[in-house]
Amino acid sequence: MEANHFYRLMCRIRFFEELVLEKFPSGVFVGTTHTYLGQEANAVGVVAHLRAEDIIFSNHRGHGHFLAFGGDPRALFAELMGKRSGVCGGRGGSQHLHWRNFYSNGVQGGIVPIATGMAFAEKIKRSGGIAVAFLGDGTLGEGVIYEAFNMASKWNIPVLYVVENNRIAQTTPIELTLAGTIAGRFQAFGIAGEELETCDVLDVYQAAGRWVAQVRETQSPAALILHTYRFGPHSKGDDTRPAEEVARLWEVFDPLKVFSRRLSAQERAAIEAEERERIQQAFEAALRDEYPLPSELGRLGENVLVPTSSSLMSGDILTLGPSFNEGRKQASGAAGGGKGIGENGVTVVHSLNRALRRALAENERVYLIGQDLLDPYGGAFKVTQGCSTEFPNRVIPTPISEAGLVGIAAGMAMRGLLPVAEIMFGDFLTLIADQVINHIAKFRWTYGEAVKVPLVIRTPVGGGRGYGPTHSQSLEKLYLGVPGIHVVAVTHFGSPQDLLLHALWQDEDPVILIEHKSLYPLPLFEASDPDFEREVDWTALGYPVYTLRLRGAPPPILSLIAYGYAAELARKAMLQLAYREEIFCELVVPTQLNPCESKKLLESVRRTGRAIVIEEGTLTLGWGAEVLARLAEQALPSLLRVARIATADCPIPASPPLEKAVLPSVEAIVQKAIDIL
Ligand SMILES: Cc1ncc(C[n+]2csc(CCOP(=O)(O)OP(=O)(O)O)c2C)c(N)n1
DSSP: OOHHHHHHHHHHHHHHHHHHHHHGGGTOSOSOOOOOTTOHHHHHHHHTTOOTTOEEEEOSSOHHHHHHTTOOHHHHHHHHHTOTTSTTTTSSOTTOOEETTEEEOSSTTTHHHHHHHHHHHHHHHTOOOOEEEEEESGGGGOTHHHHHHHHHHHTTOOEEEEEEEOSEETTEEGGGTOOSOHHHHHHTTTOEEEEEEOOOHHHHHHHHHHHHHHHHHHTSOEEEEEEOOOOSOSSSSOOOSOHHHHHHHHHHOOHHHHHHTTSOHHHHHHHHHHHHHHHHHHHHHHHHSOOOOGGGSOGGGTTOOOOOOGGGTTOOOOOOOHHHHTTOOOSOOOSSSSOOTTOTTOBHHHHHHHHHHHHHHHOTTEEEEETTOSTTTOSTTSTTTTHHHHOGGGEEEOOSOHHHHHHHHHHHHHTTOEEEEEOSSGGGGGGGHHIIIIIITTHHHHTTTSOOOOOEEEEEEOOSSOOOTTSSOOOGGGGTTOTTOEEEEOOTTSOHHHHHHHHHHTOSSOEEEEEEGGGTTSBOOOTTOSSEEEEEEEOTTSOEEEEEEETTOOOOSEEEEEOHHHHHHHHHHHHHIIIIIOOOEEEEEESEEETTOOHHHHHHHHHHSEEEEEEEEESTTSHHHHHHHHHHHHTTTSOOEEEEEEEOSSOOOSSHHHHHHHSOOHHHHHHHHHHHO
């Protein structure tokens, strides 16, 4: 390949990523992004050796790999915007790409065994194809990759593992997480390879050539370890490194600068001008492209509930007219379960943060453990902000090892500590399933009550932000019905602080605390709310159940039952139904999902005769299905009609109109209420 073409591709990646960061704040892109600034030489040098039959499996930082593979910048921009012309029609967003033999996914580690399996298949088929898996240094914390290395070596699988060691994972420097050496990890499995400390694409090209050829010839795995630098933030605006350090990287290690010395001034200017123009054109074309329609959700979108009544679309929140506000009582509902200490005017995220600080201050047994918890970053959603500054020895930053960190936290809990583990996205609850189901939830019972595991696992869940299929889910149902663990959902109708502290101080059983991302910025419900009055009751395990009614409204004829953020949708629907349709509901908001306790729900349905259960997990076999089964078993004969609203049984797309179609909405609740009445 003509060497100047390397410069062209590196410029394409560079200008693409710069424009992404520049335009992100304007709101044209959805979800998130991880730019490849500074690492351009790696993708270009490696991908240049691949043939049509070869496979690339990339990760969250995949734009550079995609563009080096020949991917279309317009399709990539469009994917980041959630447009129909995107690489995956807007379903995946930045981290979930597939075109020809290029694949990427945003869950660390999991791609490594998959790429290995693909290479195995190519070997079995004798296609001559090999696979290349790109992974970051932080991903070396995921245990599952070692299982893949072992099998790849044992079974002689033709896969090249390319580790891009940019020396930092999100905000955590490699020194805090890597024991031994990167090369040693491969040596342990008998995998040959080479390490390279360079930002010159020609060096990468030569080394990659040797190892791609070796993998092809020997039909065995190899490793290429590229020591490199990330020039941009991890995602956008979240760089915790000192500005001078980043400026020095640009100065000394810029692969474009290094290569451009080989070009004449004219050659360089011409390539740069062409690529800049190409990227600008691609961006503008993508901007003009259309969003997909809900009808384009495809095979898995067939059961999506599309609201039919246009009169009910996208109404703003309305406050009730005076007739419904007559007879308004002074706030009497907050019999405990209201707001925690000093919570006037705070948001859900602040309330949770206060809980953690109080817990650390009040009890030396409390430890926080998880990824990127240290200040100044303070956790991906800032729930732990300030904790490591105040309690430096009791906030433990971990590698990207969900199963490992939860296992360690469980061990700490069994030996007398009170750990709070954070799983950065609820989607990664899948990675801890074995730890939770086969270990943590079972120990106490199995060991004849001789041990307890007082571990709290906190995790943000939910969609609505365009994060796409693997960062938007509400997967708590995976743990519902598992004996031995409490699953508890934060609500802004009570005190998240008190809820978290109750989960911690009960000091008996493991708890998974579900925190919907869209709740974080919401202010806590005030007992003096002008429209709603609130009643609080408690489960046997001491978790609150809230019932909300419209002040001064006629008796309710419909129960809305919802937890987490779905309860906020239900609250808005309640206002619309009352104001526009004169349909009066009461809203029951449990916080304890597992073990499932239905007393308050039954009481409500016995009063109203009708129920809609709303949740953000997928519909089939969800929490709502269990609740309705219990109502059917126990509330008859007073039960007249029931219905469920949930996320459709479809992956959650990144594209805004598609995501909106899949997730539960205020309009869907209103429409369903009208339908069943
Ligand atoms: C299983 C899992 N845990 C956590 C995350 C959140 N996350 C996304 S990227 C990232 C850092 C990855 O670091 P590294 O592997 O070094 O790659 P880099 O970002 O430096 O390219 C983290 C923690 C994730 N996507 N998947």
